[in-house]
Amino acid sequence: MSAGACERCLRRSALIARLAGGIELAERRRRGCAVDLLGLDDDALMRALDAELGPRSPDEHEREPSLRRSANGTAAEPLCRHDSRYPASLTDAPSPPTVLWVVGGIARLRALLAGSAVAVVGARAASAYGLEVARVLGAELASAGVTTISGMAFGIDAAVHAGSLERADTTIAVLAGGPDRPYPKAKQRLHTEIARRGCVVSELPPGTRSWRWAFPARNRIIASLAAMSVVVEAAEGSGALITARHAREIGRDVGGVPGRVTSPLAAGPNALVADGAALVRDAQDVLDAVFGAGMRHAGESPPLAPELAGLLSAVADGCDSLHALLATGREIDATLAGLAELELLGRLRRGPGGRYVAALG
């Protein structure tokens, strides 16, 4: 394995991990913002955090955590900004990470970022509708050969990754803590799957816990790695809107999936669209925004047998439960079989309460 990071950058990365608690305090006491602090050089950073860290023993500055060992002990590889393979797009971010820690391999990360990548982010407490939109966006972007980027959080983030993994291996999770640590814990299985097939990255070294400040901070990484950031559902003040703000500030495209005006979850994306963000209804809208209208096409789904097509359009027209379909006089065995078949083809999903949602497109 060729070393992806120089000694100095690794020390810097270790230093940030060590000072993470101090950064947390500084933010809480409103003495500084994490992204600004991350932009300071070592001495300035320590001076800025003096109040938080208290008196230090003289040798502490010299002590380095066993960085190398932890790096080799896990599958995470460091990639510093002096390495030619460091993603160029990342340098647009405010205070770009000194080191990006990569699980899944640097070569694979380069491949995933070779074309244009799209970030899809949103609420943790998303609605079933939002989750479905996110999953389908993830799947269709993957089908169109576009890498998706998100934060692996509950809700929209996880749905995007999972959607992409349904079709291809092209998804990147950007974590707030060490890339070897599944966060949230409940997403362990998703983490394993992304690490195995895509990439998990973070600016914090392996083993680092997920500090509060690191969540908004990692959003700048998501925004800069992606050519476009799409917000699916986000209440006002949601972290997803921070990603959108970062994207806008560094001149990337922003998109919003519109929602019902009465839904608090739609407030974020609706406001983005009102402010000029691209209106995103499906993967085609994203492709048009990123590659220019009509330049790339979302994969056409293969044609269905007539009975299945009929069933699918009935579901799309609102007969979206077994119960409702049977009430229109359909035969039960054929309906049960058809629903399962459409589900296996990825054209339908069964949501809560046994309601089926037709995959968009």
Added chain:
Amino acid sequence: MFARVRTFVIEGVQPRPVFVEVDVRSGLPAFTVVGLADAGVREARERVRAALLNSDFEFPLRRITANLAPAHLRKVGAGFDLALAAGVLAASGQLDPEALDRWAVFGELSLAGELRGCRGVLAVAEGARRARLHGLVVPRSRAREAALVGGVVVAGMEHLREVRDVLAGSRPAPRLPPSRDALATPSEHDLADVHGQEAAVKALALAAAGGHNILLEGPPGTGKTMLARRLPSILPPLTREEALEVTRIHSVAGVAPAGGLVCSRPFRAPHHTISASGMIGGGAGPAPGEATLAHLGVLFLDELSEFSRPALEALRQPLEDGVVTIVRGQRAAHFPTAFQLVGATNPCPCGMAGVEDRCSCAEPDLARHRRRLSGPLVDRLDLLVNVARPAVATISGPSATTSAAVREAVLAARERQLRRLAGTGVGCNARLTPALVRRHARLDARGQHRIERAYDLGGLSARGVLRVLRVARTAADMAGRDRVTDGDVLVALSLRQRFEAAPLAA
């Protein structure tokens, strides 16, 4: 003087012979009961004394010792009263001790000397038959129940005086009113009452045909309880053997109606606040729990997600083995628990998922709800069907089917299974072992492809695959097909429960 009386104690739901030995000799007046008798049995002394005196017998003012043998069995219940009284009579010269040789006696006494009905009479009668006794004395109100066993003369009596006379041979045993044990009483709960729940009825039929446990999911008031209540009406009728077993259990638990065979399959619906021991049995006795009361019938857990973890956890072994063993001290009591499980639950915490757009639950709430359900029973729930509110038009219209029609199809499917599984020790598709699934639910390439695709999508676990194949086997049996088609697999996939292997995003 010394006398020995035969009676029985119930251990689990089985009768165990007990000898009540009574010794009366001169000494200070005393009445002692020894032989692992619980507090209730020791109280019998007071009832026996009063009952004897109030029946114009003499209560010997001497030293009376009663021993309940064998000593290792724990003696519980009020059924020993009569044996103690008969023993005192015989040991004090008021009844010929030899008259007791061919009889067993069982019953509780009132202070006036009347025989009171008590639990477990049917089991006691089985014990008397097994012991090849000539006759059994029981309270008259339970005589019919005892007579179900056959092979033993049952003397159902009302008063201690009568008992002495009959045992002494000075009057004949009273005749029994003929027992009416018609085997098939039509259930008062019929699917004909259910309007427009085609999917749920279909799933219920599959459950009945293959012995599958099923979860009904739907908003309140959509008829889940109504549907569950009707599962017994489409299950095969109890055989006489089974009916006797059910009656014996219900008699032991004190829930059997006096005097007759329980002919319909049990339906038990414990409240969700039930404890683990209420569920599988327990207490000093120990007494049977709901799982045993539902033996050969249906255990319905309404609001499944509300039951306590321990109560559901306790059901795991009984579900697996069809029997639960409860250890008390040195002894283990076995209770049969071959029931079919029906669960009902709201689709989400607010209960409205699937109803237009009225569900207000966020994904984390839904995930929590799923987790609550994905507990110990998840492996044993083969089917899940969503129940929705029927349209007004269907409610006023005629119902689609009747229990009799569905039961006919169920019976045919059961026949096929029994033929196919003869000699394997497995009775229905729900109990197919992995090896039997491989042998009897073999798929063609198309079916195989469906299963693999579902597995790859992450919505199906390895154990889920087995469950789907078992249900597919039942779907084929319902259709009278030897081979499981890919259509059967798809139907089973549509009706599978998805708590175990959530998709990646969940």
